[in-house]
Amino acid sequence: MIPVQGFSGANVAVLGLGRSGLAAARALRAGAAIPVCWDDNPAAREAAEAEGFACRDLHKQGAFDDIATLIVSPGIAHLYPKPNPAVRAALDAGVPVDNDIGLFFRSLATPEWDNFERAPRVVAVTGSNGKSTTVALLHHILESAGKEVQMAGNIGRGVLDIDPPGEGGVVVLELSSYQTELARSLTPDVAVFTNLSADHLDRHAGLGGYFAAKRRLFAEGGPDRAVIGVDEEEGVFLAGQMSMGASDDRVIRVSSGRKLGGVGWNVFARKGFLSEYRKGRQAGSIDLREMTGLPGAHNHQNACAAYAAARTLGLAPRMIEGALETYPGLPHRSQPVADAGGVRYVNDSKATNVDSAVKALSAFKKVRWICGGLEKDGGLDALKGATGSVQKAYVIGREAAHFAVQLDVETEICGTMAVAVERAMADAQPGEVVLLAPAAASFDQYDSFETRGDDFIAEVTERLG
Structure with a gap:
């Protein structure tokens, strides 16, 4: 642990008690600061209190009267699209706002x-x-x-x-x-x-x-x-x-x-x-x-x-x-999953935006492409002209039909990972790659891109026996 310096004896508010928030609270305490914690999720507050941290609703009037600094977890907005109310309250009170990186x-x-x-x-x-x-x-x-x-x-x-x-x-x-x-x-x-x-x-x-x-x-x-x-x-x-x-x-x-x-x-x-x-x-x-x-x-x-x-x-x-x-690669990033019958299976679930999906597609010559999910701002226009290696796209996600009509390749609306893997495996020929590179976030169907990638691996592994 890196004990936080410069706040000995001071009250330091911590907003958001996920991995980085709890780590910040522990490091503040190790540096003799007094963490004052809050998370809108009751379970997160209970976990912090179980470690002996005091929790205070930072949305209430006067919550920052005795606070030296507010530490904000990365997922909490401080300016756009609009500040979290607790962050705005700290700014109105003249309390500096920082994060664990600072x-x-x-x-x-x-x-x-x-x-x-x-x-x-x-x-x-x-x-x-x-x-x-x-x-x-x-x-x-x-x-x-x-x-x-x-x-x-x-x-x-x-x-x-x-x-x-x-x-x-x-x-x-x-x-x-x-x-x-x-x-x-x-x-x-x-x-x-x-x-x-x-x-x-x-x-x-x-x-x-x-x-x-x-x-x-x-x-x-x-x-x-x-x-x-x-x-x-x-x-x-x-x-x-x-x-x-x-x-x-x-x-x-x-x-x-x-x-x-x-x-x-x-x-x-x-x-x-x-x-x-x-x-x-x-x-x-x-x-x-x-x-x-x-x-x-x-x-x-x-x-x-x-x-x-x-x-x-x-x-x-x-x-x-x-x-x-000797570098083995990272899970969910151009991760080799299997090679069977002359067909390679590659998991790039981390390709959560259009640009990363384009780069994943460009790495292979003939691709059976599993894509789709929660579409990000900016649309899919950047995919046009970058799908020359794609033999066919197998689209997943709750809005699979809308996603599919924006693509400039042959598509099949599959909806779920199970159907997409089944159809891609049935169509794939020797020398081709079945590639998961969604070009979209995972949150319409999965908790994270890791969970989505794990599902792809499980479906491939089960069908290959």
């Missing part, structure tokens, strides 16, 4: 670090797609190199739940826009931006607000090194803002699909090969084509980002290459 960065360094020859470092990864894979891949690379490393945030443990890092230790964080937009302290040593596509637009009042939330990771604290994907205009702009000139190697530009030129520090993947160039000269090259844990151009982009971050931490190209070869 507490983490203000509390990580301790006087003990003065005795270290090599201070711990933090790598923070944000972006629309590929964050989890990039974090898990970098963690795997560092672990393979014998480094002390922990991953946290949206993946692994809560940021305040981790162990205090030792000398030379590395903490790798996955940070969503919900986390970066509110944190009052954001000071990673290395910041990584994977890419940007339309997502969470209601929470951020549009794409500009969404990008602004991501950009805070780079603008607020000024990382020593910035690894930035430049395959979208926002990434090009961000890299330009962070760089002091063409040869400024504090910025590493990353691309998948095109060669990056110039005298700066560049890492890119083309035709399955990763290349590193620095000061106009090639410094490394890796063949990614046979690495089963990293299929497709989108995973090659993730590999470039993780490679670049590992290089900033002093690892040699050959050491990184060996780790990439």
